[in-house]
Amino acid sequence: MDQNIEKIKKILEESKDIVLVSGSEVAKEAGLNGLRAEHMVYDIEAKYGYSGEEIVTSQIYSRQVALFFDYYKDVILNREEPLDTTVFDVAAKLEKYGKLKNIVTRMVYDFYQRAGCENVVELYGSVEENRCPVCGKIFDSHYIKKAKGTPKCDACQVILRPGFSLFGELIDNARLTRAVDAIEGAGVLLVVGISLNSQAWQTMLRYYEGDKLILINTEEKNGDERANYCVYGNIADIFKEITDFEFKEEDRIAAEKERKKAREEAKAKEKAKKEAEEKKKAGAQKNE
Numbered sequence: 001m002d003q004n005i006e007k008i009k010k011i012l013e014e015s016k017d018i019v020l021v022s023g024s025e026v027a028k029e030a031g032l033n034g035l036r037a038e039h040m041v042y043d044i045e046a047k048y049g050y051s052g053e054e055i056v057t058s059q060i061y062s063r064q065v066a067l068f069f070d071y072y073k074d075v076i077l078n079r080e081e082p083l084d085t086t087v088f089d090v091a092a093k094l095e096k097y098g099k100l101k102n103i104v105t106r107m108v109y110d111f112y113q114r115a116g117c118e119n120v121v122e123l124y125g126s127v128e129e130n131r132c133p134v135c136g137k138i139f140d141s142h143y144i145k146k147a148k149g150t151p152k153c154d155a156c157q158v159i160l161r162p163g164f165s166l167f168g169e170l171i172d173n174a175r176l177t178r179a180v181d182a183i184e185g186a187g188v189l190l191v192v193g194i195s196l197n198s199q200a201w202q203t204m205l206r207y208y209e210g211d212k213l214i215l216i217n218t219e220e221k222n223g224d225e226r227a228n229y230c231v232y233g234n235i236a237d238i239f240k241e242i243t244d245f246e247f248k249e250e251d252r253i254a255a256e257k258e259r260k261k262a263r264e265e266a267k268a269k270e271k272a273k274k275e276a277e278e279k280k281k282a283g284a285q286k287n288e
């Protein structure tokens, strides 16, 4: 067996502050094309006259919206269910047992959440959060897929905005901050399905100061030497191998307690905010 696998297994078994950074190869392995669909670039250009990278831009969205949504429906939403859920299930298990703190993903599909993960930062947004630019109503991928022609808000009849960032647009600042905070706080950085050479990630990974950067990818790429441990192959298979250790019931109970506490704190904060707003409103009315 790969020596690195044994080392990684031991690191994960002992850790309680893993942050998972998940890239486009994960979606591809699960059978989804992603936004760019680089692996079918010739077919895409032949059919649409542009590459995926050119289509998912504000130029095409604003000037050729029908083409944009054809591509969205047929290429980005090429299937509803992942071919294999191992990676997402393993992540959910690690989170459930208090080992995984955060997931930062550039995947626009919600497979981690569907597997039960709670702390997911979707850096580029999601196909599940298409928005009406007028009333703000959110529409999921199913709504896009089954729309006849260009999908519109069912209340305003206005064309929807996609739930993900278009290429060339800035990443949402709140998401970026959450991602950087997560990476900065990581003990173990488990990077999956990403080329470390891509500029977006280079900037992001600079915030990690530890010495346990683990890279798992389908194949070796330039720049991988920046990782402390690398393993290549089928990502789902590797995930099974590196988490093939005993998960302790006491860890699960402790993690559940912590999650409950965090949920309650968030709820209390939300309530306090609402009350403050109402008070302010009542005060304003009094003064009228």
Ligand SMILES: [Zn+2]
Binding pocket: 132, 133, 134, 135, 136, 137, 153, 154, 155, 156, 157, 158
């Ligand atoms: Zn609307």
